[in-house]
Amino acid sequence: MSFFNDVERELIVTRRTEVAEDIVALELAASNGRPLPAWTPGSHIDLILGDSVERQYSLCSDPSDRDAWRVAVLREPAGRGGSVAAHALREGDLVRARGPRSNFAFDSPAAGGVRFVAGGIGITPLLSMIRAAEASGADWTLDYAVRSRARLPFVDELAAYGDRVRLHVSDEAGRLDASALVASAGGDPIWACGPARLLDALGAAATAQTRLHIEPFTAAVLPDPVRAEPFEVELMSTGEVLEVPADRSVLEVLESHGVFAVSSCREGTCGTCETVVVEGEVDHRDRVLSPAERQTSPVMMVCVSRAACPRLVLDL
Ligand code: FES
Structure with a gap:
């Protein structure tokens, strides 16, 4: 981790767009007008949204754009502070941030295919990976599970990729079949982000040959520690x-x-x-x-x- 990625910087909201039900996209630029740090597909930033309230959001814009970053925020059902505060941001507001940093680095394969799998707001880190895969000429597909079409963000961006994108809309009986998807991937790497239920299903279907890269956006239910004593x-x-x-x-x-x-x-x-x-x-x-x-x-x-x-x- 670079020290400089832990430096707080002040950003200004340059654009705020409701991109789906309960999902807002925020475009953020440096408040001093300088270029933003470089980042790679799969990176995230920490937004500091109040005292002791920090949340990580994947960058979902074009990594070559050093003038602005874009994040998308789902309003969480329980109204937890971070998402409510992010939704309350308006164009012109200032917000502090750290990063970018990456725990989900993506390498577009030189040959063969790549399978992307997203659930809900888990589409965000995959958007920049898809852009990289497309630019490299990779044979890629995206299977994207959403609860309803009203909850589907970035419709135009995804539609531009044509039939590479397969939607699975659960209220239209279009649930994603994780086992079939893993089986059809063969030796192609799978990059997946979404709720634990989706990632667990992919993990359960994986075999020794499956090249599965996952990023959860919720914490795991932890097993008991190996060592109970201090x-x-x-x-x-x-x-x-x-x-x-x-x-x-x-x-x-x-x-x-x-x-x-x-x-x-x-x-x-x-x-x-x-x-x-x-x-x-x-x-x-x-x-x-x-x-x-x-x-x-x-x-x-x-x-x-x-x-x-x-x-x-x-x-x-
Ligand atoms: S603070 Fe996020 S992994 Fe520890």
């Missing part, structure tokens, strides 16, 4: 040892001892709090690292992951 974290820079009780996260313990740790979602989905582990075995509980990354990358998300051993040494 454990220790040692800070490599000072040698200080902190105890992490069973009912607190590593992040909370760090913060309560004045140790600076950047965080955002605090539920294991954004990757902001990634911390290098120098020693010890981690009980990974995030939805950022893939199974392979858990084996090869000496890092953990301190907001949710815990120790599977008595002590972890962290590069802090």
Whole structure:
């Protein structure tokens, strides 16, 4: 993660569009008129929407456009603060943001096909990937599941791709068949984003040959920790040892001892709090690292992951 991606910047809402029922698209430019940082398909930004309210939103515009970013925000049913505050933004309003950063980096295949699968607002990170796949000449398709046509954003953009886009509208009996989709993908990579139910169905249908890349937009229902009792974290820079009780996260313990740790979602989905582990075995509980990354990358998300051993040494 780049330090500069953790710098807060002030953005101005240059355009606000209701793109579907309960979904608003916001175009954001730097308030000082300077170009925005570069980003790659699959990246997201953190919008700071009030005291202690931050939300991650995928960038869904053209990465080559350094003048403006676009995000789309679904008003959440329970009216949780982040989405309500984002919907309340109007053209001309200022909003602070960090990023972009990416936990969902996309490589358009040089040959063969690529399958995109989206559910609801999960279309957002895929839009820029689709743009890249189209530009590279890849043979791509999108299967997009929505509850109703009223909830379908970016209709014109998707229609321009013709029959590469297949809609599955559940109130028209058009539910997406995850098993059939995975089987038809063969060796083509699948890039999917959406609610846990959709991603779990794809995961359940996957075989050893399936090349499945997923980005959840909700936190997982976590299993019980490997280790129920407290454990220790040692800070490599000072040698200080902190105890992490069973009912607190590593992040909370760090913060309560004045140790600076950047965080955002605090539920294991954004990757902001990634911390290098120098020693010890981690009980990974995030939805950022893939199974392979858990084996090869000496890092953990301190907001949710815990120790599977008595002590972890962290590069802090
Ligand atoms: S703060 Fe988002 S993964 Fe930890």
